Amino acid sequence: MPDTTLTSDPSHDEPGDHGDDAAGYYTPGEPIADTKAPGGPIDERWQTRKFEARLVNPSNRRKLDVIIVGTGLAGGAAAATLGEAGYNVKSFCYQDSPRRAHSIAAQGGINAAKNYKEDGDSVHRLFYDTVKGGDYRSRESNVYRLAEVSTNIIDQCVAQGVPFAREYGGLLDNRSFGGVQVSRTFYARGQTGQQLLIGAYQAMERQVAAGTVEQFTRHEMLEVIVVDGKARGIIARDLVTGEIETHLADVVVLASGGYGNVFFLSTNAMGSNVTAAWRAHRKGAYMANPCYTQIHPTCIPVTGTHQSKLTLMSESLRNDGRIWVPKSKADCEKDPRDIPEEDRDYYLERIYPSFGNLVPRDIASRAAKNVCDEGRGVGPAVEGVRRGVYLDFASAIERLGRDGIEEKYDNLFDMYARITGENPYETPMRIYPAVHYVMGGLWVDYDLQSSIKGLFVTGEANFSDHGANRLGASALMQGLADGYFVLPHTIRDYLADGPFEKVAEDHPAVVEARKSVQDRVDHFLTTKGTRSVDSYHRELGNIMWEYCGMERSEDGLKKAIDLIRTLKDDFWRNVKVLGTAESLNQSLERAGRVADFIELGELMCIDALNRRESCGGHFRAESQTEDGEALRHDDQFAYVAAWEFAGDGEPPVLHKEDLVYTAIEMKQRSYK
Amino acid sequence: MKVTLKIWRQPDAASKGAMHTYELDGVSEDMSFLEMLDVLNEELNGKGEDPVAFDSDCREGICGMCGLMINGEAHGPEVTTTCQLHMRSFKDGDEIVIEPWRADAFPVVKDLVVDRGAFDRIIQAGGYISVNTGSAPEAHSVPVPREDAVRAFNVATCIGCGACVAACPNGSASLFMGAKITHLGELPQGQPERDSRVVDMVAQHDAEGFGGCTNIGECTAACPKEIPLDVISRLNWDLHQAMRHGH
Numbered sequence: 036m037p038d039t040t041l042t043s044d045p046s047h048d049e050p051g052d053h054g055d056d057a058a059g060y061y062t063p064g065e066p067i068a069d070t071k072a073p074g075g076p077i078d079e080r081w082q083t084r085k086f087e088a089r090l091v092n093p094s095n096r097r098k099l100d101v102i103i104v105g106t107g108l109a110g111g112a113a114a115a116t117l118g119e120a121g122y123n124v125k126s127f128c129y130q131d132s133p134r135r136a137h138s139i140a141a142q143g144g145i146n147a148a149k150n151y152k153e154d155g156d157s158v159h160r161l162f163y164d165t166v167k168g169g170d171y172r173s174r175e176s177n178v179y180r181l182a183e184v185s186t187n188i189i190d191q192c193v194a195q196g197v198p199f200a201r202e203y204g205g206l207l208d209n210r211s212f213g214g215v216q217v218s219r220t221f222y223a224r225g226q227t228g229q230q231l232l233i234g235a236y237q238a239m240e241r242q243v244a245a246g247t248v249e250q251f252t253r254h255e256m257l258e259v260i261v262v263d264g265k266a267r268g269i270i271a272r273d274l275v276t277g278e279i280e281t282h283l284a285d286v287v288v289l290a291s292g293g294y295g296n297v298f299f300l301s302t303n304a305m306g307s308n309v310t311a312a313w314r315a316h317r318k319g320a321y322m323a324n325p326c327y328t329q330i331h332p333t334c335i336p337v338t339g340t341h342q343s344k345l346t347l348m349s350e351s352l353r354n355d356g357r358i359w360v361p362k363s364k365a366d367c368e369k370d371p372r373d374i375p376e377e378d379r380d381y382y383l384e385r386i387y388p389s390f391g392n393l394v395p396r397d398i399a400s401r402a403a404k405n406v407c408d409e410g411r412g413v414g415p416a417v418e419g420v421r422r423g424v425y426l427d428f429a430s431a432i433e434r435l436g437r438d439g440i441e442e443k444y445d446n447l448f449d450m451y452a453r454i455t456g457e458n459p460y461e462t463p464m465r466i467y468p469a470v471h472y473v474m475g476g477l478w479v480d481y482d483l484q485s486s487i488k489g490l491f492v493t494g495e496a497n498f499s500d501h502g503a504n505r506l507g508a509s510a511l512m513q514g515l516a517d518g519y520f521v522l523p524h525t526i527r528d529y530l531a532d533g534p535f536e537k538v539a540e541d542h543p544a545v546v547e548a549r550k551s552v553q554d555r556v557d558h559f560l561t562t563k564g565t566r567s568v569d570s571y572h573r574e575l576g577n578i579m580w581e582y583c584g585m586e587r588s589e590d591g592l593k594k595a596i597d598l599i600r601t602l603k604d605d606f607w608r609n610v611k612v613l614g615t616a617e618s619l620n621q622s623l624e625r626a627g628r629v630a631d632f633i634e635l636g637e638l639m640c641i642d643a644l645n646r647r648e649s650c651g652g653h654f655r656a657e658s659q660t661e662d663g664e665a666l667r668h669d670d671q672f673a674y675v676a677a678w679e680f681a682g683d684g685e686p687p688v689l690h691k692e693d694l695v696y697t698a699i700e701m702k703q704r705s706y707k
Numbered sequence: 708m709k710v711t712l713k714i715w716r717q718p719d720a721a722s723k724g725a726m727h728t729y730e731l732d733g734v735s736e737d738m739s740f741l742e743m744l745d746v747l748n749e750e751l752n753g754k755g756e757d758p759v760a761f762d763s764d765c766r767e768g769i770c771g772m773c774g775l776m777i778n779g780e781a782h783g784p785e786v787t788t789t790c791q792l793h794m795r796s797f798k799d800g801d802e803i804v805i806e807p808w809r810a811d812a813f814p815v816v817k818d819l820v821v822d823r824g825a826f827d828r829i830i831q832a833g834g835y836i837s838v839n840t841g842s843a844p845e846a847h848s849v850p851v852p853r854e855d856a857v858r859a860f861n862v863a864t865c866i867g868c869g870a871c872v873a874a875c876p877n878g879s880a881s882l883f884m885g886a887k888i889t890h891l892g893e894l895p896q897g898q899p900e901r902d903s904r905v906v907d908m909v910a911q912h913d914a915e916g917f918g919g920c921t922n923i924g925e926c927t928a929a930c931p932k933e934i935p936l937d938v939i940s941r942l943n944w945d946l947h948q949a950m951r952h953g954h
Contacts, residue, residue, distance in 0.1 A: 116840040131762065132827050134867055135770040151847070187841070194843035196836045196896050198860035205850025223860055229769055230863060237835035244831040252824065275816055304764040338737040343745055346767045450768060453791050519840045567752045569745070614757050618719050619817040621760055622752065 056589045057645035060596065064688035067321075067677055071525075072176040072481035077698040078158070081180040084481065085524050089531035096121035098534050100284040101526070102269055104256045104311050106133030108228075108511060109494025110290030111235035112518025114250075118242030120523060122530075125282055126239065127251045127271055129306055129624075134236040137292055137304040138514060141228025142349035142447065144212060144220035145511040147185040152209055156217040158182045163699060164215050165509060168395055169474070169502020170651040170667060171701045172324070172675075174694065176481055177499040184520040185512050189221055191519055195234040199223050211393070212351060212507040220508045225349050225447045231511055235518065254280075255624065256311045257555075258548040259287060259490065260538070261318050266490035267538045270548045272556075274624060277617040279552050281545055285535050286489045286526060289315060290518065293473040293495035295328065297632045297639065298584070299576025301470035302334060302347040308628040309635050312477050312496050320485040321478035321677040321690060323498035325635065326643035329505050329652045330585050331471030332399035335454055336414055336423040345469040346454055348426075349447055350507045353392045353399070355431035355440070356464070358383050360411045360424050367413050371425055371463050382406055395704075397504050397652040397665070400468035404585055405663075407467070414465040423465035432460070468585065472510060474501040474651070475642075478677040478692075482525035483517060486677075491526060493517035498675065503651025556616050559626040564609035568625045571606050575599065575629070575636055583640050588656040592644040599637045606633060638678055638687060645689065648672045669701050708734050708799035712747065714759055715806045717815050720822075724815065726804075736795035740783065741766060741773060743794055760818040766790040768931065771866030774873065775819055776806040781870035781929040788868060788931045808873040812880070812916040823869050825915040826883060832911035833904035834887045836896050849895050859893040862886045864932040871926035871934075877918030882926035884908050885938030888945055902949035909946055 073083040091099070099122050103114050106128040114126040114133075128136060148161040161182035166173060189207070193199065199221050200208040209218040223230040242248040251271065258270035260283070268283035294309035295301040316322045333348045359379045361367055366374050382402055384391040394402075403424045406412065414423035432440055437460060441448070451459045476498040483491050483499075494514040501509065538545065582595035606629070614620040649658045649665035650672070658666045679688040709732045717724030731747050738746070741763050748758035764772040768791040777783035783792045797803065805819065813821040851859075863886070871882035888905050891897035897904075920939055927936040 112840075119839050130764060130770075130772060131823055132867065134827070134830075135764055135772050137765060137770070140765045140767055140769050149846070187843070190843040190846045191838070191840060193846040193849070194836065194838040194896055196859070196891050196894050198856055198863050198890070198894070200860075201851055201853045201856040203853050205852050205856075206847055223863075226769065226864060229866075230860075233863065237830060238838075238840070240827060240831045241835045241837060243827075250827070252827075302767075304770060305766060306764050339735060341735060341738050341742050341746060343739070343742050344766045450791070453768075453785075453787060454793070456793075456795060523840070567749055569749060611752065613752060613755065619760055619820060622758060 055645070056647050057641055060641045060644060061686045062681065062688045064679060064690040067690045067692045069174065069480045069692065071484070077175065077179045078183070080176050081183055088524055088528035091527050091530050091533070093121050095534070097123065099123065099530050100125065101286050101288065102282055102284040103127070103288045103290055104269065105136065105290035105292055105494070105496070106236070106239070107136035107138035107290060107292055107494060108232055108235055108514030109496070109518040110288070111136065111232065111239045112515050113288055113290060113493060113522050114248050115235060115238035115242055116519050116523045117526070118239070118245065118247035121247065124242070124248040125251065125284065126248055127254045127256055127269070129253065129255045129274065131252055133239060133250060133252065134233060136232060137307050138511070139229045139232045140304065141511055142225045142347065143351040144210065144222035144227045144508040145188065145231065145515070146212070146219050146508040147189045147221060147512065148182055148219060149186055149189060151207060152218045154217045156219050160217065161185060161219065165506060166502070166699050167702070167704060168504055168506035170504050170704060171502065171669065171673065171696070172650055172694065173502030174499050175696050175698055179698070180521065181500050181513055181516050184516045187520055188512065188515045192231060192234050195238060197223065197230045197234045210351065211354060215506065222351070225351070225444060228511060231515065235515070256291070257314060257552045257627065259315045259318050259487070260545055260548045261487060262538050262542060262544045265488045268545070270552045272552065275619050277615070277620070279549060281540055281549060283538050283540070285533050286491065286530060288491045288493060288522065288526070289477065289496050290493045291496045293476070294632070294635060295470045295473050297575065297636050298470040298579045299572050300337070300342060300345050300580070302331060302345050305344060308631070310628050310631045312492070313631040313635055315477060315485065315487065315490060317680050319487045319680070320490060320492070321679050322475070322638060323478035323675050323677045324475040324642065325639045325678065326583065326646065327474035327503050327651065327653060328470055328584070329396060329472040329474060330400040330468045332396050332403055332468050333426065333466045334469035334471070335451065336465055336467040337417055338415065339417065346450070347469070347471060348451060348464065348466060350396070352426060352444060352447060355435070355443070356392065356426040356428050357381055357430060358392050358399070358424055358426055360406045360413060364410045367411060367421060371413070371427070380406070380411070395504060395506065400652070401585060401654060403466070403468055422467045424467065425463035426466045427463035428459065429463070470580070470584070472505055474498065474503060474505055478675070482528065483522055484525070484529065489529060491522060493522055503653055555627060555630070556623065559610065559612045559623055560616055562608070562610050562612070564611045566609050567611055568622055568629050571602065571610065572625070572629045572632065574602060575633055578602070579636050579639070583636070583643050586654045586656055587643050589644065589647070592640045595640045596637055599633060599640065603633045603637070606630065641687065642676055642678065645676060646672055667703065673701070708736070708794070710734055710797060710800070711802040713802065713804045714819070716759070716818055719817055720814055734794050736793065738794045739766065739790055740777070740792040740794065741790050760820050762820050763790055769866060771868035774808050774868045774870060776809060776873060778804050781808070781874040782931055786929070786931060786933065788866070808869050810869070810872045810878040810917070812878060813869060813872065823867070825917070826867050826869065826880070828915060829880065829884060829908055829911045830887065833900065833907035834891070836891060837900060851894060855893050859890050862934055862938055863890040865934055866932055868931065870929045870931060872917065874925040874929035875918065876923060876925065877921060879920045879926070880912055880917040881920035881939045881942060882930060882934055882936070884912055885942035886934045889938040889941045892941065892945060901945060902952050902954050905942065905945040906949050906954045
């Protein structure tokens with residue numbers, strides 16, 4: 036491996052001399068630590084924790100109520116598993132069916148350390164690759180556990196009937212995926228997320244039939260109920276009738292996904308939002324590393340200002356597609372097929388010869404942005420700039436035949452053709468980076484418990500496993516690991532203290548939570564301003580992409596914070612939401628979500644301002660090597676930034692959790 | 708370009724609905740059909756009129772949430788989801804009629820939004836393999852012939868959008884149900900429950916008020932994932948076998 040030990044370039048940024056860019060924007064708080072992770076050898080920690088976690092006997096499980104918000108891979112899997120175990124589960128989703136959770140859109144695959152290819156893979160190597168890929172900003176113990184249970188995930192899914200790709204002998208096939216050199220990715224053509232989610236959904240529906248899981252569709256969680264420091268339920272709004280409902284429980288699980296839609300344009304589903312997590316944050320759950328956003332290198336470029344979302348093309352395409360732009364600006368308007376080999380710049384293969392087109396996502400994204408910024412982008416110019424690079428399958432088609440390519444990627448090629456009106460078998464695809472996934476989320480300990488007791492957070496909604504960057508095919512792994520194999524063990528340790536004293540519906544904490552939901556709904560409907568909810572969301576998205584996107588700087592972030600504060604003030608005075616609260620009202624739903632995105636956006640900028648280092652998908656202009664690569668500062672920033680809400684208009688409190696590596700040595704990443 | 712939209716407006720399930728006409732200018736052919744509706748809704752909001760309610764989520768053709776009858780066709784003139792239909796499929800000056808899915812088993816919630824909860828209840832009746840978490844055997848312990856795995860995958864691509872039901876003159880969900888029965892029945896893991904699955908799912912299908920299948924084939928023609936009609940033959944075969952086995 037071409038790793039080198041950390042060397043920072045003194046001419047650019049002296050270690051230990053980074054100031055505090057965010058001074059004045061936050062209040063320093065007490066350090067925190069994860070007290071649940073056992074010590075000892077890393078490969079024994081999860082076994083130890085599972086053994087030490089107390090048991091709940093089957094007759095007591097029936098007396099315990101669990102609320103799960105979200106029905107994606109993490110939430111659906113958790114609902115199914117906890118239902119099987121015999122708890123009373125209530126499952127909530129905003130969609131019309133749990134099967135529509137956005138996990139369904141994941142295309143490429145799921146990693147597992149099965150070593151079926153005997154190419155040097157192992158649990159330890161999957162762990163190592165994931166920590167390194169996350170730029171040493173994830174938690175060692177959590178990531179090791181993820182790698183460890185990955186093999187069980189595949190067994191579980193196969194048993195459920197997930198139709199993974201198979202070889203002619205009937206055994207499972209694997210492929211390699213961005214950022215790694217072994218073939219450990221299991222896939223179901225380009226629809227792996229769909230197949231895994233349907234597996235979890237079916238397992239959950241089986242429990243609905245068995246009576247252990249009650250599902251609430253078209254319901255949105257708008258508040259968490261905290262009694263005596265413990266999460267004891269949620270306030271949800273029935274999106275069809277408008278009724279504000281109280282649901283009480285002994286424990287609450289948030290599996291509500293990521294908040295990439297803070298950028299307005301992203302690959303997230305239109306309804307994906309931060310509300311469940313943000314409401315919990317305001318009630319005391321720390322929000323960790325909110326600025327960690329993954330920019331995905333292979334999305335279909337923007338075509339105009341009407342655009343509502345961006346479409347991802349699976350990163351698996353980088354296995355066979357070669358990425359290039361013309362060497363000369365003068366060729367950018369030409370038909371790519373008329374540009375001879377010698378006039379093409381296969382820039383990833385040139386700069387990163389050992390990884391080539393398979394470099395990690397942040398590197399591929401930034402490299403694409405750089406060549407477009409140089410004026411060598413291709414495709415239509417939007418607002419004067421061509422923002423696209425070619426992803427070319429010509430040589431793969433020559434090598435594998437058109438049939439071979441169809442077999443592997445057909446639905447992706449069809450999707451591309453449908454959206455762009457171009458045939459990618461004949462001309463190269465055009466791609467550009469877009470916001471795809473967030474590595475930040477609510478802070479959790481090794482048990483996946485947040486800083487509110489009894490509030491557990493799983494999947495993309497938590498922060499712990501991916502660090503500052505996420506390798507391909509690892510999000511599906513985390514969602515299912517959390518839902519099927521981790522949470523069911525850790526939550527029982529918490530529930531072993533039960534049964535808990537019942538909470539009355541007229542408890543002041545319940546009344547207060549209901550009132551705050553009602554007040555917000557009333558406010559939006561009575562403001563009668565002049566601007567639509569979407570127009571605020573777009574403006575927020577532009578600010579975030581411009582100043583807190585692929586590249587950030589101190590000045591830009593400070594400007595963004597000012598702009599967001601102004602936007603927030605205007606939003607609350609001038610938003611226009613029509614209709615009533617007593618029926619389906621999609622503008623009203625979005626108003627609440629955008630209100631939360633605005634507050635989150637400000638915190639993301641403050642977090643980015645504090646972190647004056649480049650790591651993973653987070654590139655700080657002030658921290659780069661002489662040749663423009665991201666430069667980490669482990670001496671100062673090897674911590675999780677866990678933010679505490681201090682009240683409206685008050686600066687947030689920053690708690691730092693030191694990242695301690697005992698099984699792995701921190702190194703500067705190098706993919707050359 | 709400019710289009711005339713005739714849209715079904717219905718405030719809620721209990722109210723009567725009616726077609727309303729809207730003129731929309733400045734439509735770009737790069738817009739998806741749903742982005743065109745977004746633009747209409749921004750205009751309506753500006754004028755103080757209640758925006759049109761419609762379902763959508765992933766907007767990349769996989770979640771199955773969107774679904775509209777467009778000029779009488781489920782998802783419109785192309786074989787795709789509504790979110791992947793683009794305005795380049797229409798011409799300047801076109802009149803476009805937009806209605807919700809039409810089926811007794813899919814009651815209207817509001818405007819273009821319907822309730823497809825019946826699909827979940829059909830799956831609850833048996834559309835799964837009973838395996839508890841943590842007890843699964845090693846994945847390689849049961850090889851699956853590649854052709855079987857491919858066939859299972861091809862029908863497992865059903866997104867549960869409901870276009871098959873909306874397109875069927877009988878409002879039958881046989882294609883949806885047949886896809887699931889074929890997916891699970893094609894794999895060794897699905898064999899133990901094969902008989903009970905089909906019997907229970909068909910019973911639930913009928914209880915929900917879906918109609919019977921008369922092999923018209925509109926369902927497969929409208930299916931954005933091109934689920935083939937023979938999944939219904941498979942459904943009928945499995946049902947027949949189950950009855951022979953005494954279910």
